[in-house]
Amino acid sequence: MSTEPLLAVRGLAVVIGGRHILHGVDLDVAPSGVTALLGRNGAGKTTTVRGVLGLVPRTGSVRFLGEETVRLATHALVRRGVGYAPEDRGIFAALTVAENLRLAERPGAGGPAYGLVHELFPELKARAKQLAGTLSGGQQQMVAIGRTLLNGNRLIIADEPTKGLAPKVVTEVARVLERAAQAVPVLLVEQNLAMVRRLAEHCVVLADGRTAHRGPAADLLADPEATRRLLGVGRRADAVSEENPMAPQDTGTAATSAADSGKAGA
Numbered sequence: 001m002s003t004e005p006l007l008a009v010r011g012l013a014v015v016i017g018g019r020h021i022l023h024g025v026d027l028d029v030a031p032s033g034v035t036a037l038l039g040r041n042g043a044g045k046t047t048t049v050r051g052v053l054g055l056v057p058r059t060g061s062v063r064f065l066g067e068e069t070v071r072l073a074t075h076a077l078v079r080r081g082v083g084y085a086p087e088d089r090g091i092f093a094a095l096t097v098a099e100n101l102r103l104a105e106r107p108g109a110g111g112p113a114y115g116l117v118h119e120l121f122p123e124l125k126a127r128a129k130q131l132a133g134t135l136s137g138g139q140q141q142m143v144a145i146g147r148t149l150l151n152g153n154r155l156i157i158a159d160e161p162t163k164g165l166a167p168k169v170v171t172e173v174a175r176v177l178e179r180a181a182q183a184v185p186v187l188l189v190e191q192n193l194a195m196v197r198r199l200a201e202h203c204v205v206l207a208d209g210r211t212a213h214r215g216p217a218a219d220l221l222a223d224p225e226a227t228r229r230l231l232g233v234g235r236r237a238d239a240v241s242e243e244n245p246m247a248p249q250d251t252g253t254a255a256t257s258a259a260d261s262g263k264a265g266a
C-alpha cells in the first residue's frame, strides 16, 4: 500500500475580514484509517477543514491524490472524491432518510453506492422512510456519514461528529466512524480524546492557527505533558477501559472530555 499521504496540506493560511485565522497549517492524511485533527477551542480546526475544501479564501498548498487543488473551486475538489460531514450535520429534517441520501448522489461511474452504505449502516435502510428530523443524534450522524460514502469518495472529512451528543450516542457515532473508516480514510476533527484513542492512528494538533504537533495519536495520548501543553488536558487521556470504551463527554472541550471523565487515571 502507498505510504504517500492522501491529502498533504502545507502552509495553509486563511484571512477572514482582515483577521489572520490560519498562519501556516501543515497536515497529512494517511491513505487509510483515521487521522485526527485536534486543538483547543478556537485553534483553527474548522477553518482548516473549510480552507482545505475551498469554502474560505486560502493560500498555501493542498495536494489531494498527488495533485495540487488549492486553486480548485469546492465543487471541483468534491468531484475528485472528498466527502464532507459538516459540524452541524447538514441534515434536511423535513425529508426522509432516503431523500437525504438521494440528494447527495453525484453522477459518476457505477452509480451511487447504496450497497456499501446499507451494508455499513443497515439502520439507514430500515429507516429509509423516516423523517430525518425524528432520528436520534447518532442516527443523524449515520445519515451524514452515509452520504459521504455514496459516491466512491477517496476521503471523508468529519467535523466534530460527537459535539453536543450524550455519552451513549458518542459510542454509537464511534461505531459509525469505525465502520466508515474501514471503507474510506477519514480526517476527523474531534475534541473527545476517548474517540481519538479508539479511532485514530495519526494526529495533527493545531494551536493559534498553526500546526503545533504531528505524530501517532497513541503517543500523544500517552504523554501527559504533551496533552497538557497542547490540549489543556491535565491527566492521561488514554485511560479508557474496555468495558466502557468511550469516556463521557462533558462540555465538549478536550480538557473536560478526558480529564473529567473519571476514567482518566495516572
Ligand SMILES: Nc1ncnc2c1ncn2[C@@H]1O[C@H](COP(=O)(O)OP(=O)(O)OP(=O)(O)O)[C@@H](O)[C@H]1O
Residues within 6 Å of the ligand: 016, 017, 019, 021, 039, 040, 041, 042, 043, 044, 045, 046, 047, 048
Ligand atoms: N468567519 C469568521 N470570521 C471571523 N472569525 C472567524 C471566522 N471563523 C472562525 N473565526 C475565528 O477563527 C478562530 C478559529 O476558529 P475555528 O472555528 O476554526 O476553531 P476551532 O478549532 O474549530 O474551534 P472549536 O473547537 O471551538 O470549533 C476563532 O477565534 C474564531 O472565532
